[in-house]
Amino acid sequence: MTKEATPKNIVFYADDDTDDLELVQDAFDNYANNVEVVTALNGLQAYSYLQSLGEDDPSPCLIILDVNMPLLNGKDVLKKVRSIPRFDTIPVVLFTTSSSPLDKEFARKYNAGFITKPLDVSQMEAIADLFIEHCSDEIKKNIRKHLL
């Protein structure tokens, strides 16, 4: 009898800064057994990817969006994503250099988290956990199971 491998949880991250893309991918390295990070390089690419997911394709367990991106910014992607029934409750985090109260309020309005990009190693070490905290309890447990 064979046992099928459990599919990984997909974290979808859109950012036009390739250094930040690499940074977040590295941050999830500790969870590599359970998490696959899928990336997009601008807002339009992000929205196109999410819109193109078929019924049989797994939805991301978490969507991370940079705010300042070309073609379509992260806030516009968030608005569009929330208008798709499939994604109206999926956890989304705006991950940005901004610490503006207006941007935080925007995130709250669209039921999204808000994390300012870290500036040093002490903030960086906690970043994957901060992201995972936005997932549902079941997903959190699933992602962290190998660490128990």
Added chain:
Amino acid sequence: MTMMEFYCLTESEQINMLYRHGVYVGKRKSGKFAVLLYQLDSFYSEVFYYNYRRHIYKIRCSDSMNILDPYLEQIAVEHLVS
């Protein structure tokens, strides 16, 4: 906060101050360093990394607009005049 007050803080306090109150302006490369520019009240602060967003080489401040020059040079404006 003034630039002098900022310089009196420890590096960790400076980073926290930039994280909470700084306004991100831009990013550039300088040799082997990645550099992030923030505005804090009436001055600018550049964070030089030898390991991006992780390990800081130095933090430099200036109240001169000249610090913006390398960031402004990166902005493509050709399409505005063509």
